[in-house]
Amino acid sequence: AGEAFYIASQIEDGNAGSWTQSFERQGAVLAAQADRWARQRVFRAAGETRLKAFACSRSAWQFVLPGARFSALFRKSQVLFDKAMEELDIPTTRFEVDYCGGELPGHFFPASDPTAPTILVIGGADTCHEDRFLSQGRYYLERGYAVALVDLPGQGLVAEQGLHWEPAVERPIGEVIDTLVARFGVNTQRLAMIGMSLGGYFACRAAAQEPRLAAVIATPALPRPDALFVATAGAAEMEANVPSDAARRNRQVLLWKAGVSDLRALADKWQGVAADPTKVNVPFLTVVGAQEGAVWQRQSIEWHNAIPSAYKRMTLLDAETGADAHCQGNNPLRLVQEVDAWLREVL
Numbered sequence: 001a002g003e004a005f006y007i008a009s010q011i012e013d014g015n016a017g018s019w020t021q022s023f024e025r026q027g028a029v030l031a032a033q034a035d036r037w038a039r040q041r042v043f044r045a046a047g048e049t050r051l052k053a054f055a056c057s058r059s060a061w062q063f064v065l066p067g068a069r070f071s072a073l074f075r076k077s078q079v080l081f082d083k084a085m086e087e088l089d090i091p092t093t094r095f096e097v098d099y100c101g102g103e104l105p106g107h108f109f110p111a112s113d114p115t116a117p118t119i120l121v122i123g124g125a126d127t128c129h130e131d132r133f134l135s136q137g138r139y140y141l142e143r144g145y146a147v148a149l150v151d152l153p154g155q156g157l158v159a160e161q162g163l164h165w166e167p168a169v170e171r172p173i174g175e176v177i178d179t180l181v182a183r184f185g186v187n188t189q190r191l192a193m194i195g196m197s198l199g200g201y202f203a204c205r206a207a208a209q210e211p212r213l214a215a216v217i218a219t220p221a222l223p224r225p226d227a228l229f230v231a232t233a234g235a236a237e238m239e240a241n242v243p244s245d246a247a248r249r250n251r252q253v254l255l256w257k258a259g260v261s262d263l264r265a266l267a268d269k270w271q272g273v274a275a276d277p278t279k280v281n282v283p284f285l286t287v288v289g290a291q292e293g294a295v296w297q298r299q300s301i302e303w304h305n306a307i308p309s310a311y312k313r314m315t316l317l318d319a320e321t322g323a324d325a326h327c328q329g330n331n332p333l334r335l336v337q338e339v340d341a342w343l344r345e346v347l
Contacts, residue, residue, distance in 0.1 A: 003052070016063040016246040024073070027056030031080060038087060047087030051134075054080035058131050063249045066159075066256040074128070074157050081130045090141075097150065097179045099172050102161035105129065106150030106176070108184050109141050117190040117214075117347050118146040118180065119339075122173075124197025124327070125165070125254055128156035135329075136194070139336040146186070150176050152202065154257040164259030167273040169202045170209035177212055188212040190347055194219070194339060196327045200296075201225045204275035204303060207282050215311075215346050216280075217339050219287040219327050220296045221303040223275040226267060228295045233263035277303055283311035283346040287338060290316060290324040311346050 003026065010022035030053035037046035057077035064070040085092050091110055096103040106129055111118075119140050121132045129149035137147045151158050152172050154165035166172060173193075180186040194217040195203030203218035222228065236243075236251075243251070251263070260266045284307055288300045304314040315338055317323040323331035 007056070014244060014246075016244075016249050019063050019246065020060045020073075023056045023060040027053045027060060027076075027080070030056060034084075034087070043087045043089070047084045047089075050080055050084040050087060054084055054130070055134060058128065062126075063246045065249050065252055070253070071157060071160065077128075078130065081133075093184075095179060095183060097172070097175050099153070099175050100163060102158065102163045104151055104153070104158060104163075104172060104176065105156065106148060107133070108180070109137065109147040109149075110184070111141075111144055111146040113144060114185075115187075115190075116144050116146055117192060117343065118148060118186045119343075120148045120150070120176070120180070120191065120193040122150065122152060122193065122195045122199040122202050123155060124195075124199045125154075125257065126197070126250070132196075135332040136196075136336060139333060140340070143336075143340050146184075148176075148180055148184075148186070152176075154259070159257045159259070162259075165198070165257060167270060169205050173202065173206045173210055174212075177210065189214055192217065192343055192347065198222065198225065200300075201275065204277075204280075207284055207307075208276045208279040211282075213282055215283040215285070215343060217285040217287065217342075218300075218303075219335060220289070220292055220300040221286045222296065222299055223277060223303050224273070224299060226270040226273055227299070229263070229267040229270050231295055233267045236263050275303075277306035278308065280307040281309050284309050285312070285339065285342050286314040287328070287335060288314065288316050289326060289328055290318040292326055296326075313342060 007022050007026050012018040030049050034046045034050035034053060054077050057080055061070050061073040064073060093108045095106050095108055121136050123132045129151045132149050137149055140147050153163035191213055192215040193203060193206060193213050196219050200218040200220050200222040203216050204221055204223040206213060207216040258266050260269055286300050286304045288297055321334055323334035328335035
C-alpha cells in the first residue's frame with residue numbers, strides 16, 4: 001500500500017502522461033531491486049519484487065494510445081511477468097493458439113495433482129491474460145486447480161494481428177480448448193471457464209455453443225453486449241463536457257481492440273449479437289456486484305432466470321462483502337472463494 005500511495009503522489013491530476021511516467025519509473029526501481037536480489041540468489045524476494053514491477057509496467061500502459069509506445073510498455077510487462085514466475089519457482093508454460101492467421105497467447109499453470117480440475121480464466125475489454133494471474137489465477141493455483149490464462153481476439157496485444165473482439169467468440173475459445181487438450185492433457189470433463197466484464201459475454205456465448213466445458217462462471221453475465229455498447233455510445237454523444245485526457249486515451253485503446261473508429265460504429269457492428277440462454281445446460285454461476293450498472297445487473301438476472309441448466313446459481317455481492325464493484329475489483333479474493341465453493345459442488 002505504501003508503494004501505491006507513493007506512485008499516486010507522483011501523478012498530476014488530469015495528466016494521463018504523468019500516470020504512465022509514475023508507474024513506469026516505479027517499475028524500473030523495483031526491477032533494479034529484483035536484479036540485486038537475484039544476484040545475491042535471494043530468489044523469492046527477487047520474484048516478489050519483479051512481480052510488483054510487472055504490475056507497475058502493466059498499469060503504465062493503461063492510458064497510452066495504441067502504437068509503438070503502448071506495445072513497448074506491454075512487451076516489457078510480459079518479460080517481467082515471465083521472469084517473476086521463474087524466480088518464484090511457479091511452474092508455467094507460455095503457449096500460443098493458432099487462430100485465423102494469428103496467435104492467441106496464454107500461460108498454463110499445471111496443478112500438483114494431475115487429476116485436479118482446470119480453470120480457464122478470460123478477462124474483458126481492458127485486461128491482458130497476465131494481469132488475470134494477479135486477480136484470479138494465483139488464488140486458484142493455491143487451491144489446487146490447474147489454471148489456463150489466455151488472450152482472445154482483441155485482448156492484450158492481439159489486435160496488432162488484425163484480430164479484434166469477435167461476436168462468435170466460441171470459435172477462438174474452441175481453438176484454445178483444443179490446444180489445452182493436445183498440449184497439456186486437460187480433461188474437458190473437469191474444465192471450467194470464468195469470464196470477467198466483457199468476458200461475461202464470452203462466458204455466456206461459450207456456455208451456449210461449446211459443449212466441452214464442464215462449468216461456466218460469468219461476472220457479470222452479458223448475453224447482449226450491444227445494449228451496453230448502445231448505452232455507452234449514447235452517453236458519449238450527450239456528454240456536456242469534453243472527456244478527460246485519460247478517458248479519451250482509454251476509449252481509443254478499446255476502439256482499437258474492437259476494430260472500429262468510434263463508439264457508434266461499435267454499437268452498429270454488434271447490433272443483434274447475443275448468446276442464446278435456451279442452449280445452456282452446463283452448470284452456470286452468475287456473480288453480480290451491487291455497484292454494477294443497470295445494464296449489467298438487468299442482463300445478469302434475465303440470463304440466470306432464462307437458462308434451463310439444472311445447476312445454476314446467481315450470487316449478489318453487496319457492500320458488506322467488500323466485493324460489490326465491477327468484477328469484484330475491490331475484493332477479488334471473495335470472487336475466488338465464491339467460485340471455488342461452487343465448483344466443489346458441481347465438478
